[in-house]
Amino acid sequence: QEQLQESGPGLVKPSETLSLTCNVSGGSINSYYWTWIRQPPGKGLEWIGYIHYTGGTNYNPSLKSRVTISLDTSKNQISLKLTSVTAADTAVYYCARDLGFTRVRGVVIKLGTYFDYWGQGTLVTVSS
Amino acid sequence: QSALTQPASVSGSPGQSITISCTGSSSDVGGYNYVSWYQQHPGKAPKLMIYDVTNRPSGVSNRFSGSKSGNTASLTISGLQPEDEADYYCTSFTTISTVVFGGGTKLTVL
Numbered sequence: 673q674e675q676l677q678e679s680g681p682g683l684v685k686p687s688e689t690l691s692l693t694c695n696v697s698g699g700s701i702n703s704y705y706w707t708w709i710r711q712p713p714g715k716g717l718e719w720i721g722y723i724h725y726t727g728g729t730n731y732n733p734s735l736k737s738r739v740t741i742s743l744d745t746s747k748n749q750i751s752l753k754l755t756s757v758t759a760a761d762t763a764v765y766y767c768a769r770d771l772g773f774t775r776v777r778g779v780v781i782k783l784g785t786y787f788d789y790w791g792q793g794t795l796v797t798v799s800s
Numbered sequence: 801q802s803a804l805t806q807p808a809s810v811s812g813s814p815g816q817s818i819t820i821s822c823t824g825s826s827s828d829v830g831g832y833n834y835v836s837w838y839q840q841h842p843g844k845a846p847k848l849m850i851y852d853v854t855n856r857p858s859g860v861s862n863r864f865s866g867s868k869s870g871n872t873a874s875l876t877i878s879g880l881q882p883e884d885e886a887d888y889y890c891t892s893f894t895t896i897s898t899v900v901f902g903g904g905t906k907l908t909v910l
Contacts, residue, residue, distance in 0.1 A: 707899070716803070716904040717838075717846065717889050730897050733801060766845060772834065772893060784834035785893045786851035793845055 674699040676767050676791035684761075684798050690754040694767030694791055701725050701743060705770035706750045707787060708741060710763040718763075722770055723750060724780065757798045764793040804829065804890055804902035811908040817878040820905045822890035823871055828900055830871035834893035837866060837875045841886045849888075850875060877907070885909040 680692035694706070708720040721731035723741045731739045740753045750767055768791070772784035805823040812818040822829065822837075829835055833853045838846035848857050850866035853873060863878045873892070877884055890902040 709901075717840075717901045719891070719899040719901055722899070732898060733896075771851075782897050783893070784832065784852060785891060785899045786834075786836040786848060787838075787846070788848050788857065790845040790847075 674769060674789045676769070676789055678765060678767055678791045678794040680765075680794060680796070682795060682797060684757055684796060685800050686758055686798055687756055690752070690757050690761060690796055690798070692752045692765055692767075692794065692796070694750040694752075696748045696750070696769075701745060701748050701750065705773055705782065706741075706743065707768045707770045707785075708750075708752045709766045709768060709787075710761075711766070711793070712760075712763045720752065720754075720765075722782075722785075724773075724782070726780070728782075730782070759798050762796065762798045764795050766793045767791045801828075801894060801896075801898060801900050804892060804900055806888075806890060806902040806905045808903070809906045809908065811910055812877075812880045813910045814880050814882065816880050817876060818880060818907065819877075820875045820888055820890075820907070822873045822875070822892075822902045824873075824892055824900070825871055827896075828892040828894045829868065829873050831895050832893050833868065835866065835868060835873040836891050837864075838889045838891070839884075839886045840889065846889065880909050882909050 707722040738755045743750045768787035769789040837850040840846040
């Protein structure tokens with residue numbers, strides 16, 4: 673059974689870069705898509721973006737200019753960077769495994785989306 | 801991309817059935833059979849309840865079911881139990897291969 677654990681600074685200053693890591697244990701990050709999702713305090717969930725283990729990414733259009741998701745297969749980790757943060761970026765950040773894909777003649781194609789394993793989430797506050 | 805539309809709240813008594821709607825457009829809900837539903841209790845990570853409109857993951861009670869008609873998907877919970885009280889979110893895959901969430905629905909079991 674896979675376990676996901678987010679980690680990173682709980683406090684980031686405005687205009688700086690938020691950096692988080694998701695450590696995956698109990699399985700390999702190969703063969704799947706991995707997603708970051710956030711939830712501002714008292715509000716709903718917002719999809720940030722996903723990455724495939726081959727490196728392909730896609731991001732929420734509203735965050736695309738500030739987001740980078742990457743992975744380190746040797747460490748079984750997925751990373752999130754969000755630049756130029758403001759108070760509006762204060763949220764609990766979750767990583768999750770995304771099983772929405774299919775294979776056509778051995779080629780993986782992103783099709784569909786659903787998140788079966790989630791981390792516990794980590795609260796990041798943007799404040800000076 | 802715009803968030804999917806869910807009712808802010810629904811309620812029901814133990815034993816009753818409730819339905820939560822999730823309305824999008826032809827670019828998301830209506831365009832694919834890739835709607836999923838999540839249950840979130842306070843302070844906890846969301847839990848997958850339904851995927852690909854109607855499929856239930858192993859371990860999820862058969863009291864939870866999903867459906868879709870046009871641009872609106874629905875989650876039905878039958879035989880309401882106190883532990884079903886939680887927030888529920890829908891998601892959909894979109895035509896630009898992104899993901900969009902609904903605004904969430906708070907379910908109260910009276």
